Amino acid sequence: MGESQLYHIGFSKQDLGEQVQAVLLCGDPQRARRIAQETDGVDCLQVLSENRGLNSYLCRLPDGTRFISATSGMGAPSLSIVVNELVQVGLHQIIRVGTCGGIADQVKVGSLVISQAALCRQGAAADIAPRDYPAAADPFLTVALVEAAQRLGLDYHLGVTASVDTFYEGQERTDSANPQLLRSLQGVTEEYRQLKILNYEMEAATLFKMGLVYGFSAACVCAVLAERCSSEKVNVEMKKQAEEGAVRVALNALKK
Numbered sequence: 001m002g003e004s005q006l007y008h009i010g011f012s013k014q015d016l017g018e019q020v021q022a023v024l025l026c027g028d029p030q031r032a033r034r035i036a037q038e039t040d041g042v043d044c045l046q047v048l049s050e051n052r053g054l055n056s057y058l059c060r061l062p063d064g065t066r067f068i069s070a071t072s073g074m075g076a077p078s079l080s081i082v083v084n085e086l087v088q089v090g091l092h093q094i095i096r097v098g099t100c101g102g103i104a105d106q107v108k109v110g111s112l113v114i115s116q117a118a119l120c121r122q123g124a125a126a127d128i129a130p131r132d133y134p135a136a137a138d139p140f141l142t143v144a145l146v147e148a149a150q151r152l153g154l155d156y157h158l159g160v161t162a163s164v165d166t167f168y169e170g171q172e173r174t175d176s177a178n179p180q181l182l183r184s185l186q187g188v189t190e191e192y193r194q195l196k197i198l199n200y201e202m203e204a205a206t207l208f209k210m211g212l213v214y215g216f217s218a219a220c221v222c223a224v225l226a227e228r229c230s231s232e233k234v235n236v237e238m239k240k241q242a243e244e245g246a247v248r249v250a251l252n253a254l255k256k
């Protein structure tokens with residue numbers, strides 16, 4: 001690794017060559033790879049790094065738009081490191097392309113949630129800004145995602161996301177190694193449903209606070225893989241199709 005390459009993401013500003021501003025950022029490294037190498041209309045110009053499984057790829061769309069497809073890893077601590085380094089190499093626009101569990105009744109498996117803001121139950125975010133600092137997405141980039149979903153005719157919901165630090169306890173799952181939830185977490189999903197929160201995921205709120213504090217545009221589109229008010233299960237049969245919808249929306253929002 002050369003000296004100017006960032007320690008975790010494993011590439012430097014120089015590796016990007018021409019101007020690149022946007023990143024599609026996924027928790028799953030294989031989703032980042034599929035966007036770059038298996039998506040119609042995406043030309044993968046270079047594997048930038050696979051350091052620590054934080055895969056990143058330099059890509060080009062048919063209209064010439066260059067972007068990076070990259071992995072944040074799961075959860076806010078990993079995302080905070082990757083995003084900090086992406087900003088250091090000059091990236092200004094970060095769209096999280098994730099998966100989530102639906103909370104609101106209308107948020108069904110296979111649909112998409114575009115987050116306008118997030119409830120932040122994330123420890124890492126407290127190292128970025130005070131706890132009460134807003135976790136709001138960039139409005140312009142969020143509208144670009146909404147317009148892309150409309151153009152593509154995909155089923156989407158726009159609203160508030162709950163970003164939490166754990167997939168099991170924090171999302172009120174009891175079918176796990178820890179069936180005994182803290183009293184403070186018992187009933188939290190129903191409380192969020194009543195607060196009109198749309199979905200659970202694990203990175204958006206910290207990304208949004210970082211965007212506002214560091215001065216880059218942040219947005220998030222997630223594919224819905226579970227309906228948490230009726231089940232704890234992730235619907236693996238629908239995963240590929242739902243993820244492809246989120247990827248198409250993000251790519252469509254990037255076009256010049």
Ligand SMILES: O=P(O)(O)O[C@H]1O[C@H](CO)[C@@H](O)[C@H]1O
Pocket residue numbers: 026027028073074075097098099100167201202203
């Ligand atoms: O599919 P990704 O982008 O990883 O997002 C969701 O999936 C992971 C949990 O399964 C968490 O990272 C959560 O936010």
Ligand SMILES: O=c1cc[nH]c(=O)[nH]1
Pocket residue numbers: 099100101102167171200201202225226234
């Ligand atoms: O239920 C889910 C599904 C995907 N990702 C989450 O964080 N929760």
